[in-house]
Amino acid sequence: MDALTLLLQxxxxxxxxxxxxxxxxxxxILQAGLRAPDHGALHPWLFLIAEGEGRARLGNMLAEVATERNESAESVLKARQAPLRAPMVITVVAKAVAHPKVPLFEQQLSAGCAVMAMQMAAQAQGFGGIWRSGPLMFERSLHRALQLAEQDQIVGFLYLGTPSVDLRREPYADLAAHVRSL
Ligand SMILES: Cc1cc2nc3c(=O)[nH]c(=O)nc-3n(C[C@H](O)[C@H](O)[C@H](O)COP(=O)(O)O)c2cc1C
Known part of the structure; x- marks a missing residue:
């Protein structure tokens, strides 16, 4: 698959x-993530890979945080089982640092770019993935459980595996609704 086809599909x-x-x-896939745009060459990325039993460990951490938030038993169970929806889950962390010219926001955007780059690198090689998120990723107690530093922020969970459905090809979005000239 050529690069433009990958971007468009x-x-x-x-x-x-x-x-x-x-x-x-x-x-x-990981190297594609590390080619994300990076203002100031700060390399503000950490990829935590969970597969096999690692997914259960991540699920237990999520469930513990959901419990601390007094979420319902149903939500706690959902959190525990969430990482089991794919054979691999990469928790993508913006390892942001205070910098005079590069705000934390830009470093977090860079980590978000890494998520998409990794998803596309997976697709390019016959695998598939989805970027998931949720309120738990903002919880400091989850960050502590994952041994993250104070300013680190999880930007998403990239679920990866082998697609068990045919990939659909949807028409491109309506350009006119999203683009205008200045
Ligand atoms: C920051 C971010 C967080 C997301 N979180 C979730 C999520 O928690 N659950 C979900 O089903 N989709 C989530 N999505 C959307 C999916 O990743 C995906 O983009 C969406 O299902 C549309 O599919 P498409 O990428 O093939 O157009 C998120 C997307 C972004 C950019």
Missing amino acids: RQSVGQLSSPAPQGEVLQR
């Missing part, structure tokens, strides 16, 4: 089964 897939990307395929 990028899509998310939530129905993911084994195998997850491994070996050189996974390395290329």
